[in-house]
Amino acid sequence: MRLVSIDDIAAAAARLNGRIVPTPLLPSSRLSQTLGVPVAVKAENLQHAGSFKVRGVFNALLARQSRGELPKGVATFSAGNHAAATAFGGSALGLPVVVCMPPNAVVTKVESVRRYGGEIVFTDDLFGTCQEVARERGYALLHPFDDPDIIAGQGTVGAEIIRDAPDADLVLVPVGGGGLISGVAAAVKGLRPGARVIGVEPVTSNAMTYALRMDAPAPLPSRPVSIADGLTAPFAGEHTLAHVRALVDEIIEIPEDAILRAWWELLDASKLLVEPSAAVGLAALRSGLVDPTAGATGTGTGTTVLVLSGGNVAPAGLARLDKVAEAV
Numbered sequence: 001m002r003l004v005s006i007d008d009i010a011a012a013a014a015r016l017n018g019r020i021v022p023t024p025l026l027p028s029s030r031l032s033q034t035l036g037v038p039v040a041v042k043a044e045n046l047q048h049a050g051s052f053k054v055r056g057v058f059n060a061l062l063a064r065q066s067r068g069e070l071p072k073g074v075a076t077f078s079a080g081n082h083a084a085a086t087a088f089g090g091s092a093l094g095l096p097v098v099v100c101m102p103p104n105a106v107v108t109k110v111e112s113v114r115r116y117g118g119e120i121v122f123t124d125d126l127f128g129t130c131q132e133v134a135r136e137r138g139y140a141l142l143h144p145f146d147d148p149d150i151i152a153g154q155g156t157v158g159a160e161i162i163r164d165a166p167d168a169d170l171v172l173v174p175v176g177g178g179g180l181i182s183g184v185a186a187a188v189k190g191l192r193p194g195a196r197v198i199g200v201e202p203v204t205s206n207a208m209t210y211a212l213r214m215d216a217p218a219p220l221p222s223r224p225v226s227i228a229d230g231l232t233a234p235f236a237g238e239h240t241l242a243h244v245r246a247l248v249d250e251i252i253e254i255p256e257d258a259i260l261r262a263w264w265e266l267l268d269a270s271k272l273l274v275e276p277s278a279a280v281g282l283a284a285l286r287s288g289l290v291d292p293t294a295g296a297t298g299t300g301t302g303t304t305v306l307v308l309s310g311g312n313v314a315p316a317g318l319a320r321l322d323k324v325a326e327a328v
Contacts, residue, residue: 039292087112087114154179217236
């Protein structure tokens with residue numbers, strides 16, 4: 001299987017010019033002091049539709065348009081961020097969008113899809129229902145992560161990181177189905193081969209770890225559930241598994257309580273409104289599961305980058321932080 005290349009990511013960046021926000025890489029003096037290494041956060045919560053997902057969606061649709069394959073409509077499946085991004089991208093290109101979402105999807109993410117003009121079908125069988133909708137309407141099925149064009153679009157996150165932090169030693173990436181880490185790893189390893197790329201996923205929603213153990217993108221044996229709802233993909237993909245095997249240094253699993261504590265710390269330290277999925281990288285560092293000093297230089301002088309994947313959090317969800325804040 002051919003992996004996404006630096007040239008693919010450069011082509012994606014050219015397509016996305018003017019379509020996305022080149023999000024800032026913000027140094028965090030507080031996290032740097034706490035962790036003892038230079039730390040910066042890649043603020044994808046400031047992206048259109050509130051997450052990195054817009055990059056992949058726009059690149060996939062624009063790439064299809066350049067090949068004369070732009071469909072009459074798009075069907076997709078998602079717990080939220082890809083759903084909102086697809087509705088946003090479809091609206092910009094004049095395409096109708098149908099999104100299959102789980103019945104328990106976060107309210108703010110449901111509202112985002114509707115705000116951007118997407119139609120929602122609530123279902124427990126996300127992939128099966130999406131296939132049926134696409135077939136009935138003659139729409140194209142846009143996979144949320146297992147698509148080379150999607151991966152190349154997400155790779156622009158990694159390219160921007162190395163552009164803004166050429167000394168990056170370690171990049172920590174949230175993992176759901178694997179589209180983001182596949183693209184980021186392709187960019188980072190292509191531009192700074194010695195840097196480490198580590199993925200982090202909830203132990204209760206570990207589709208990529210399970211796929212690595214099974215040596216295949218097999219569905220999880222039980223429904224994934226996590227406070228980091230943006231990382232609850234029910235399976236990894238063939239393309240994403242191949243990228244992780246080839247390019248990613250390690251995948252870390254994090255328990256729910258560690259994510260919750262890191263979420264509060266990240267909100268407090270960065271003053272950015274991010275969702276729990278964005279906090280898993282910090283959780284891995286704070287749990288001692290990742291040594292930030294063992295990167296390209298091995299001295300701890302290079303930058304550690306936390307990819308903040310999104311900011312679509314329901315206000316009600318913030319209430320869960322009360323007890324954590326009290327304990328700090």
